[in-house]
Amino acid sequence: MNTDMFPNAPIVREIAAAKECVWFNPQLRPAEEALVSIPYTRADVDDAAKRLARFAPYIQRCFPETAADGGLIESPLTEIPHMAEYLRAINPICLPGRMFLKRDSDLAVAGSVKARGGIYEVLKHAETLALEAGLLRETDDYAKLADPEYKAFFSQYEVAVGSTGNLGLSIGIMSAALGFRVTVHMSADARQWKKDLLRSKGVCVMEYDGDYSEAVRQGRALSDADPMSYFVDDENSVDLFMGYAVAAERLERQLAAQGILVDAEHPLFVTIPCGVGGAPGGITFGLKLIYGDNVHVFYVEPVQCPCMLLGLATGLNNKISVQDVGLTGKTHADGLAVGRPSGFVGSVIRELLSGEYTIADYRLYDLMRGLLSTEQIFIEPSSCACLSAPAMLAAAPEMGAYLEAHGLSGCMGNATHVLWATGGRLVPEAVRQEYAQTHLFSTGEPLTASPETNRKRS
Numbered sequence: 001m002n003t004d005m006f007p008n009a010p011i012v013r014e015i016a017a018a019k020e021c022v023w024f025n026p027q028l029r030p031a032e033e034a035l036v037s038i039p040y041t042r043a044d045v046d047d048a049a050k051r052l053a054r055f056a057p058y059i060q061r062c063f064p065e066t067a068a069d070g071g072l073i074e075s076p077l078t079e080i081p082h083m084a085e086y087l088r089a090i091n092p093i094c095l096p097g098r099m100f101l102k103r104d105s106d107l108a109v110a111g112s113v114k115a116r117g118g119i120y121e122v123l124k125h126a127e128t129l130a131l132e133a134g135l136l137r138e139t140d141d142y143a144k145l146a147d148p149e150y151k152a153f154f155s156q157y158e159v160a161v162g163s164t165g166n167l168g169l170s171i172g173i174m175s176a177a178l179g180f181r182v183t184v185h186m187s188a189d190a191r192q193w194k195k196d197l198l199r200s201k202g203v204c205v206m207e208y209d210g211d212y213s214e215a216v217r218q219g220r221a222l223s224d225a226d227p228m229s230y231f232v233d234d235e236n237s238v239d240l241f242m243g244y245a246v247a248a249e250r251l252e253r254q255l256a257a258q259g260i261l262v263d264a265e266h267p268l269f270v271t272i273p274c275g276v277g278g279a280p281g282g283i284t285f286g287l288k289l290i291y292g293d294n295v296h297v298f299y300v301e302p303v304q305c306p307c308m309l310l311g312l313a314t315g316l317n318n319k320i321s322v323q324d325v326g327l328t329g330k331t332h333a334d335g336l337a338v339g340r341p342s343g344f345v346g347s348v349i350r351e352l353l354s355g356e357y358t359i360a361d362y363r364l365y366d367l368m369r370g371l372l373s374t375e376q377i378f379i380e381p382s383s384c385a386c387l388s389a390p391a392m393l394a395a396a397p398e399m400g401a402y403l404e405a406h407g408l409s410g411c412m413g414n415a416t417h418v419l420w421a422t423g424g425r426l427v428p429e430a431v432r433q434e435y436a437q438t439h440l441f442s443t444g445e446p447l448t449a450s451p452e453t454n455r456k457r458s
């Protein structure tokens with residue numbers, strides 16, 4: 001596809017050249033106006049939150065690590081002052097304000113943001129089956145779902161999913177715990193340890209040479225042919241989306257507990273790494289419902305697969321892929337290795353998202369080491385993309401106009417930055433060591449080989 005086809009979006013040329021860039025969304029509208037045109041409401045998020053509360057006794061029984069949170073799978077919000085100091089020291093400019101890490105990298109059960117949407121969708125499916133079979137009432141204590149007769153009931157059914165890795169982990173671990181048969185269709189980008197971990201839990205892992213969309217296509221075809229199989233459709237699932245959206249009210253409580261004010265003079269900037277869009281999209285929707293125009297949500301994607309940015313900037317949504325503009329779609333950020341965005345998510349967040357930036361792979365490892373040495377917190381490379389937000393945004397020529405337009409020019413000193421760390425806890429020690437020693441060249445050859453080969457070469 002010739003990038004000159006998009007004269008209104010000069011950013012497309014930068015995207016196609018795999019340059020790091022910052023994009024401000026010209027379609028951003030006041031939250032109140034944008035939200036009324038979206039066919040979902042606060043009630044949908046509340047319904048998901050209530051379902052998670054019904055399942056809390058079950059989660060607590062199956063995963064004792066969640067006992068401290070009463071069976072809710074939630075992550076800490078940690079201020080990272082030393083990392084902030086480090087970022088300010090190595091970048092000529094950086095947005096003022098306090099920096100916090102939302103540590104979904106430490107979420108119980110699945111160790112990534114996928115523990116929100118992925119687990120929620122599996123729980124909802126299990127609930128629906130058990131309710132329909134007359135084996136459960138909504139008022140029951142769901143802890144009984146861990147009893148052998150329920151596992152036997154669920155074992156008649158299969159859950160299947162296509163994944164670059166982390167979604168497979170969350171769907172696989174949760175489904176296997178309930179007793180479902182599970183098949184995870186993994187794209188070529190999926191890291192070996194994720195496949196090994198799933199197989200150790202009795203999950204059937206199918207591997208494909210192609211990318212994420214290919215794994216989804218093949219997985220869906222197999223699942224659709226089996227009436228007892230349920231396919232988790234990451235690209236179009238409203239359930240997954242609502243599971244993610246619940247994160248916002250949890251964050252609201254955490255910010256309040258730390259005494260952090262969010263209003264017109266105290267803006268909240270949230271940056272989330274984006275793959276197909278489900279996780280960041282759901283969180284954005286939830287945050288906008290709560291904070292309206294006082295929250296400014298940005299996504300970050302790797303320079304070789306900024307699929308959501310491309311879909312939004314061209315207006316083509318899921319009708320364009322990164323390969324269409326000559327990008328490889330290959331990245332070390334395996335959790336973000338998606339070439340075509342969710343059309344469903346793109347249409348929901350189109351007027352809610354403030355903007356996006358892209359990041360080169362080599363920075364991910366440097367940021368990972370920076371966070372580890374300053375705060376002693378490990379997060380996986382994909383997650384690290386969010387850490388450069390205060391510097392990337394500050395360096396964008398249009399940032400001044402954005403702040404001006406939102407009446408923020410004088411109050412960025414009051415800003416709170418939430419950097420959403422999306423994965424890490426389950427990464428084995430040996431792989432952490434390998435990451436710690438991975439140094440990519442900032443001006444090296446483009447990443448054309450698979451991440452595995454590229455890592456060995458570097």
Ligand SMILES: *Cc1c(COP(=O)(O)O)cnc(C)c1O
Pocket residue numbers: 112113114166167273274275276277278279280335336338380382383422423
């Ligand atoms: C899946 C994932 C994301 C992004 O979620 P999408 O729903 O694919 O946009 C970000 N970071 C990590 C580590 C992930 O696994």
